[in-house]
Amino acid sequence: xxxxxxxxxxxxxxxxxxxxxxxxxxxxxxxxxxxxxxxxxxxxxxxxxxxxxxxxxxxxxxxxxxxxxxxxxxxxxxxxxxxxxxxxxxxxxxxxxxxxxxxxxxxxxxxxxxxx
Amino acid sequence: xxxxxxxxxxxxxxxxxxxxxxxxxxxxxxxxxxxxxxxxxxxxxxxxxxxxxxxxxxxxxxxxxxxxxxxxxxxxxxxxxxxxxxxxxxxxxxxxxxxxxxxxxxxxxxxxxxxxxxxxxxxxxxxxxxxxxxxxxxxxxxxxxxxxxxxxxxxxxxxxxxxxxxxxxxxxxxxxxxxxxxxxxxxxxxxxxxxxxxxxxxxxxxxxxxxxxxxxxxxxxxxxxxxxxxxxxxxxxxxxxxxxxxxxxxxxxxxxxxxxxxxxxxxxxxxxxxxxxxxxxxxxxxxxxxxxxxxxxxxxxxxxxxxxxxxxxxxxxxxxxxxxxxxxxxxxxxxxxxxxxxxxxxxxxxxxxxxxxx
Numbered sequence: 001x002x003x004x005x006x007x008x009x010x011x012x013x014x015x016x017x018x019x020x021x022x023x024x025x026x027x028x029x030x031x032x033x034x035x036x037x038x039x040x041x042x043x044x045x046x047x048x049x050x051x052x053x054x055x056x057x058x059x060x061x062x063x064x065x066x067x068x069x070x071x072x073x074x075x076x077x078x079x080x081x082x083x084x085x086x087x088x089x090x091x092x093x094x095x096x097x098x099x100x101x102x103x104x105x106x107x108x109x110x111x112x113x114x115x116x
Numbered sequence: 117x118x119x120x121x122x123x124x125x126x127x128x129x130x131x132x133x134x135x136x137x138x139x140x141x142x143x144x145x146x147x148x149x150x151x152x153x154x155x156x157x158x159x160x161x162x163x164x165x166x167x168x169x170x171x172x173x174x175x176x177x178x179x180x181x182x183x184x185x186x187x188x189x190x191x192x193x194x195x196x197x198x199x200x201x202x203x204x205x206x207x208x209x210x211x212x213x214x215x216x217x218x219x220x221x222x223x224x225x226x227x228x229x230x231x232x233x234x235x236x237x238x239x240x241x242x243x244x245x246x247x248x249x250x251x252x253x254x255x256x257x258x259x260x261x262x263x264x265x266x267x268x269x270x271x272x273x274x275x276x277x278x279x280x281x282x283x284x285x286x287x288x289x290x291x292x293x294x295x296x297x298x299x300x301x302x303x304x305x306x307x308x309x310x311x312x313x314x315x316x317x318x319x320x321x322x323x324x325x326x327x328x329x330x331x332x333x334x335x336x337x338x339x340x341x342x343x344x345x346x347x348x349x350x351x352x353x354x355x356x357x358x359x360x361x362x363x364x365x366x367x368x369x370x371x372x373x374x375x376x377x378x379x380x381x382x383x384x385x386x387x388x389x390x391x392x393x394x395x396x397x398x399x400x401x402x403x404x405x406x407x408x409x410x411x412x413x414x415x416x417x418x419x420x421x422x423x424x425x426x427x428x429x430x431x432x433x434x435x436x437x438x439x440x441x442x443x444x445x446x447x448x449x450x451x452x453x454x455x456x457x458x459x460x461x462x463x464x465x466x467x468x469x470x471x472x473x474x
Binding site for chain 2: 016020038057
């Protein structure tokens with residue numbers, strides 16, 4: 001079907017979820033009380049704010065991920081041409097991986113991959 | 117013998133003869149949309165009952181057996197129950213993002229259907245960048261999870277979403293690298309070309325040791341990417357109640373659930389396409405007679421058989437391995453899987469250039 005299929009799929013997804021939610025709105029008889037809107041925390045009233053600062057470890061991993069993901073994007077066109085290009089492609093990718101890997105080793109040495 | 121591609125062609129021709137071109141295109145789009153929604157709903161029902169039956173089988177118990185023959189209609193009954201449940205929105209929640217998140221999860225799961233080859237010449241869109249498209253679209257899932265977790269105003273949800281974010285983005289790397297080894301061997305990102313390159317044997321047999329390594333890393337990585345046990349830290353029941361969808365109820369919860377199961381199906385379908393030949397029957401080199409016998413089994417049966425085998429393997433994992441801790445999870449990815457898949461990609465490239473595969 002070609003590119004039109006993407007429109008079809010997005011429309012189908014929105015229609016499917018929208019109709020499902022709408023049907024459930026019509027079917028049920030909603031009641032309200034004070035307890036219903038409270039966040040679920042195993043029955044105990046919540047203390048403090050939810051949106052607090054989290055462990056910095058998550059962000060460190062996100063930063064390292066960014067480096068490697070950009071690398072992965074570069075690898076896609078290389079992978080398509082690798083077999084036709086021959087040994088030059090292989091040597092180039094070895095150099096590319098060497099640079100990346102030294103960055104990875106640096107992050108490892110600095111303790112960025114250690115979870116606190 | 118009739119096949120999916122023949123049915124699609126016949127419908128296409130009939131619409132072209134009966135209506136004007138623009139109307140024919142419109143009706144074709146509507147039909148495709150209905151078909152995709154039907155497949156989606158069916159997959160959800162089948163996978164949920166399969167999960168429950170497989171877990172029952174692994175634990176030597178019966179599983180659901182009341183609704184319908186052998187309990188096969190249980191998931192339909194569950195859907196009806198979820199339909200009449202109230203969809204709550206917590207008071208402190210960010211209402212817009214809270215309601216948007218299940219839609220994004222569904223759209224991503226649905227968009228991933230586009231390049232999947234269900235049978236011979238039966239695909240929604242055989243794009244020339246199929247693999248890149250899959251890895252690009254599947255990484256949007258993390259946005260819906262982070263959105264759901266952050267907007268619920270619940271500490272469990274936030275913790276689950278943060279863990280899930282760290283996990284999905286980490287495992288995306290080794291999944292991408294293991295997929296790339298097949299791209300190197302094939303020299304194409306197009307799904308149909310990758311399937312046709314396996315006409316004389318599947319890649320897992322043709323380039324044996326290295327592709328087996330990338331297959332194993334791929335399966336581990338997609339298990340983590342779809343948030344399934346043993347990597348289900350994002351929704352660890354015993355620690356975080358339900359992780360990022362703790363506050364979701366009723367139909368919105370059902371949508372998350374459905375999207376998750378369809379994601380499992382799609383990653384298994386991609387794995388089956390890349391490593392096990394997709395809809396390509398089991399062929400051995402130039403054995404004409406054997407290959408001819410194998411061709412009699414319909415291509416859609418091959419595809420769904422392989423895909424459901426991989427889904428079964430992923431369900432098997434759930435009852436075999438205990439859940440990992442977050443630090444063990446990240447150690448496994450960054451210190452083991454990533455270096456292994458990088459070195460494996462280098463070896464595969466050397467093999468591809470030397471031509472040391474069948």
